[in-house]
Each structure stands twice: as structure tokens, then as C-alpha cells.
Amino acid sequence: MNENTTPEHRSGFVSFVGRPNAGKSTLTNALVGKKVVITSNKPQTTRTVVRGIVHRPDAQLILVDTPGLHRPRTLLGERLNDLVKTTWAEVDVVAVCFPANEKPGPGDRFIVNELSKVRRKIKVAIATKTDLVNPEQLGEHLLAIQALGKETNTDWAEIIPVSSESGDQIGLLADLLVGLLPEGPQLYPDGDLTDAPEEILAAELIREAALEGVRDELPHSIAVTVEEMGMRANRDPEKPLLDVFATIHVERDSQKGILIGKKGSRLSAVGKEARQQIEALLGSPVYLDLHVRVAKDWQRDPRQLRRLGF
Numbered sequence: 001m002n003e004n005t006t007p008e009h010r011s012g013f014v015s016f017v018g019r020p021n022a023g024k025s026t027l028t029n030a031l032v033g034k035k036v037v038i039t040s041n042k043p044q045t046t047r048t049v050v051r052g053i054v055h056r057p058d059a060q061l062i063l064v065d066t067p068g069l070h071r072p073r074t075l076l077g078e079r080l081n082d083l084v085k086t087t088w089a090e091v092d093v094v095a096v097c098f099p100a101n102e103k104p105g106p107g108d109r110f111i112v113n114e115l116s117k118v119r120r121k122i123k124v125a126i127a128t129k130t131d132l133v134n135p136e137q138l139g140e141h142l143l144a145i146q147a148l149g150k151e152t153n154t155d156w157a158e159i160i161p162v163s164s165e166s167g168d169q170i171g172l173l174a175d176l177l178v179g180l181l182p183e184g185p186q187l188y189p190d191g192d193l194t195d196a197p198e199e200i201l202a203a204e205l206i207r208e209a210a211l212e213g214v215r216d217e218l219p220h221s222i223a224v225t226v227e228e229m230g231m232r233a234n235r236d237p238e239k240p241l242l243d244v245f246a247t248i249h250v251e252r253d254s255q256k257g258i259l260i261g262k263k264g265s266r267l268s269a270v271g272k273e274a275r276q277q278i279e280a281l282l283g284s285p286v287y288l289d290l291h292v293r294v295a296k297d298w299q300r301d302p303r304q305l306r307r308l309g310f
């Protein structure tokens with residue numbers, strides 16, 4: 001760079017991959033600085049590809065959040081894996097997340113192996129959740145990641161430990177990722193933190209609230225659609241109200257009962273939590289109309305999957 005030119009601006013796409021629950025969504029939110037993707041302690045929370053956008057004077061970093069890649073067991077699982085591979089082909093950098101509190105295992109090997117088939121792609125390893133381990137454990141973890149790279153012929157451009165919880169090394173990670181992006185213009189307007197439509201964000205926030213406190217197979221059985229969303233007409237401009245009409249789909253009657261709870265108590269708690277989250281994200285008071293519907297075995301039914309947007 002010559003001293004008379006302005007510093008180059010970089011822009012590009014980074015995809016986080018990793019086994020379910022590796023901390024990808026939390027990391028996206030930590031880098032963006034705001035909750036743009038939902039997180040939960042239930043594996044396989046992420047289904048749609050939602051982008052978080054990091055704005056800096058020198059760069060624009062667009063984060064593509066993917067579902068956890070795993071051996072598919074259902075049609076939904078297959079669709080999600082296809083989605084991951086399509087994403088890899090399109091991004092500038094693929095960053096694999098390895099939670100520091102779990103030894104890299106067969107699930108991680110499966111992912112890195114699949115990724116090694118994608119040639120000429122910049123690959124980064126991120127050790128997530130470092131706040132959960134001591135320095136010695138972290139050292140072993142980093143060595144295990146390095147070994148896994150060797151074993152699969154994967155050349156890590158960086159191996160970096162971070163904690164989204166404490167914020168440790170998040171700024172450094174952003175710097176490293178920006179350094180790996182090509183020179184390019186700003187791709188999204190200032191202030192845009194995601195390009196997911198508001199309907200999708202609202203549906204995701206409702207799904208997150210519904211996942212809170214449910215166990216076993218139920219989390220995987222929950223899907224949410226937003227039927228209608230819009231500002232209520234004829235309101236005092238000082239008191240706007242956003243109407244959101246949404247449906248929570250489950251696979252069985254018994255699950256419907258669990259979600260609704262005694263005298264509707266659980267559903268109303270879910271509604272309240274989701275409403276507050278949507279209000280925080282979109283900055284307007286919200287009226288949320290929430291229904292629960294049984295879509296029998298939707299995860300295995302192509303027609304229903306299409307209806308639910310997969």
C-alpha cells in the first residue's frame with residue numbers, strides 16, 4: 001500500500017461450522033454485539049442460515065450461521081447437511097468451532113473430513129467456551145485441534161481460542177478474520193446487523209423461548225412459522241403496535257400438551273418471553289398471537305418440510 005492511498009477496505013463471508021452446541025450462534029452474536037441469532041443449550045438449535053454483519057471502518061465481516069453438521073438420521077437432517085455444504089462453497093473463510101470443554105471426537109472428525117474435501121478454501125479453527133477450562137486443558141485442546149488438522153490434511157490458517165461468555169479474544173478473532181478477507185467494498189448498509197427478514201427473526205425468537213425448559217426429543221420437534229406480521233393500522237403514531245401472528249408446530253398431541261402447560265401457563269410464559277425479545281430486537285411494542293398446532297411427524301415428511309420452509 002502506498003502512503004497516498006486510503007487503507008484498503010476488506011469484505012467477505014465467514015461461515016461458522018461445528019458439531020451441534022459448539023457455540024457458533026453465541027459467537028456470531030458476540031462478534032456482532034447484538035443478539036441476531038438464537039441460542040440454546042439444546043443441540044441442533046440453528047436451522048436457517050442467518051447472517052450477522054460486523055461493521056468496522058476497515059472492513060465488513062458477514063457471518064453465516066449454519067446448522068450443526070452431523071450424520072443425518074431424518075430427511076430434515078439431510079436437508080440441513082446439504083445447506084451446510086452449499087454454504088461452504090460460497091464463503092471466503094470456513095471457521096470450525098471446537099468447544100474447549102469437550103475433547104474433539106468422531107463428530108468433529110466427520111466435519112473436518114467433509115471440509116477437507118473442499119479445496120482452496122481458507123480454514124480456521126476456533127476453540128470456543130475457553131472460560132469453562134483451565135489453561136492446561138486448553139493447551140491440550142489446541143494440540144488436539146492441530147493433530148486433527150494434520151490427520152485430515154487440513155491446513156488451519158489460524159487456531160484461536162475464544163470465549164463468547166467472557167468476551168475474551170473476541171476482538172482479536174474479528175481482526176484475524178478480517179485479515180483473511182479479500183479487498184472489497186462495503187456490501188451492506190451501515191447499521192444492518194443481519195439480512196434475515198424480520199418474520200424469520202421473530203419466528204426464531206419464538207422458537208428459542210419455546211425451547212426453554214423442554215427436554216428429550218421435544219426440542220427437535222418444534223418448528224415456528226410467522227403467518228402475518230405488520231404494524232397495526234390506525235394507531236396513535238406515538239403508540240405504534242406490531243402485530244405478530246405465529247404458530248408453533250409440534251409432531252404429536254402429547255407434545256402440544258407439554259408446550260401449552262397447565263391451563264395454558266407454559267404457552268403464556270413462552271409468549272411473554274418471545275414478545276419481550278421481539279420488542280428488544282425490532283424496537284416496537286408487540287402484540288403476539290401464538291398458537292400450537294400438531295403437524296404429525298413433520299421432520300420426515302417432504303411436503304410438511306417444504307411448508308415449514310426447509
Ligand SMILES: Nc1nc2c(ncn2[C@@H]2O[C@H](COP(=O)(O)OP(=O)(O)OP(=O)(O)O)[C@@H](O)[C@H]2O)c(=O)[nH]1
Nearest residue numbers: 021022023024025026039040044045046068164165
Ligand atoms: N460458558 C460458555 N458457554 C457458551 C459459550 N458459547 C456458547 N455457550 C453455550 O453453549 C450452548 C450452545 O451455544 P450455541 O451458540 O447455541 O451453539 P451452536 O453451535 O450455535 O448450536 P447449534 O445451533 O445447535 O448448532 C449455549 O447454552 C450457550 O450459552 C462460551 O463462550 N462460554
